[in-house]
């Protein structure tokens with residue numbers, strides 16, 4: 001069941017807090033919840049909530065929308081009903097584990113501002129998050145810059161997010177209180193204590209304190225790219241000998257599982273991961289943020305010479321880093337030396353489809369920050385429901401997903417190169433814009449002609465690159481079923 005056509009226009013919904021559309025409904029329908037489910041790809045969950053009473057309703061939800069008339073709530077729900085299937089889905093179990101310790105579902109808050117104090121984490125746990133990696137605990141005095149965030153936006157959402165934040169501003173004692181209180185109140189939630197030291201003594205001391213306070217496991221932050229202190233964070237993650245050394249210091253000081261959080265600011269991650277394994281780590285968490293510059297200030301400074309603004313390198317996260325994160329998780333998951341290590345994946349997870357990608361490449365737990373910063377803890381609703389309904393619909397269990405995609409991720413040299421898959425043009429849905437023609441002419445192989453405002457393929461020139469498929473704004477060009485030998 002796909003609702004792609006009706007999803008056009010959904011992006012204008014602002015996903016309000018305490019939404020007025022839902023408040024206006026007299027029939028007990030929750031349009032805000034339905035639209036949120038669709039926005040987070042949980043189409044089945046949205047359909048389950050759609051109600052027949054919307055069809056003949058005079059739609060006070062639309063009148064009360066804060067951007068009146070921009071979101072076609074009634075049409076969206078009516079379309080959803082047309083596509084509604086009668087299938088019944090069970091809630092499949094989402095149970096997994098981290099290094100043998102049971103997790104009620106794979107979703108954890110990742111170490112960052114979203115898991116920085118007791119009240120926040122308590123609220124997240126009550127909403128369904130299975131655990132959290134606490135904001136990194138250290139003995140370094142934190143002095144943070146303002147502002148500290150920047151985002152690249154598109155389609156009403158962050159495509160990428162940049163931060164220059166460092167670690168927890170709370171003392172070790174304050175953080176221990178948080179761990180103890182949370183573990184006492186939520187014994188079944190997973191508390192991963194993220195830590196960072198400046199030398200052997202600090203690593204060992206903080207690790208022991210976290211274990212004594214009740215943490216289930218430790219996550220060693222070898223990956224923050226924003227540290228002002230020398231030889232900390234990603235400076236460690238880029239040197240396998242240091243990763244091994246500090247991991248060993250920690251694993252010989254505690255009896256709880258230790259996970260190394262690694263930096264993507266390297267050519268490959270295996271060297272550091274194998275070093276963590278030699279140091280006694282039972283798992284790898286990845287990725288931390290990617291060093292980047294995103295600022296609009298670059299442009300502003302060109303003309304604003306009187307008050308130029310500083311531009312700094314910071315860590316990139318969010319949707320744009322997901323392909324890079326998937327590549328690193330795949331690398332770790334294919335490395336046989338790391339076979340018994342837990343992989344806790346993160347980087348751009350927003351919805352259950354993102355989650356499925358990481359789970360099918362060998363991750364057993366998933367961590368999230370940027371999507372929570374943008375949309376709140378409530379994203380857990382559609383992560384849990386979306387994943388559960390997907391498993392149930394496809395008759396799969398969590399364990400079936402594990403590495404299911406590994407055999408299909410191959411080096412480019414393993415791909416067959418003796419055939420062409422030509423594009424297929426649907427002339428009836430083609431709107432005659434000529435975008436395919438322009439791209440093929442200037443960025444392809446001049447295999448399309450534009451005759452009477454319709455594209456025409458020349459198979460003698462087409463190499464089957466599929467640039468036309470990708471640029472067509474109306475999906476009127478698709479890969480054909482035929483593989484033609486070269």
Ligand SMILES: Cc1cc2nc3c(=O)[nH]c(=O)nc-3n(C[C@H](O)[C@H](O)[C@H](O)COP(=O)(O)O)c2cc1C
Nearest residue numbers: 110111112136163287288317318347348368369370
């Ligand atoms: C504002 C912010 C603060 C962060 N602070 C930490 C931190 O203290 N420790 C850490 O290990 N990672 C930190 N991270 C990295 C995240 O835990 C995560 O690895 C990264 O953002 C990728 O996941 P995402 O795309 O879901 O945000 C931070 C990320 C952001 C955006």
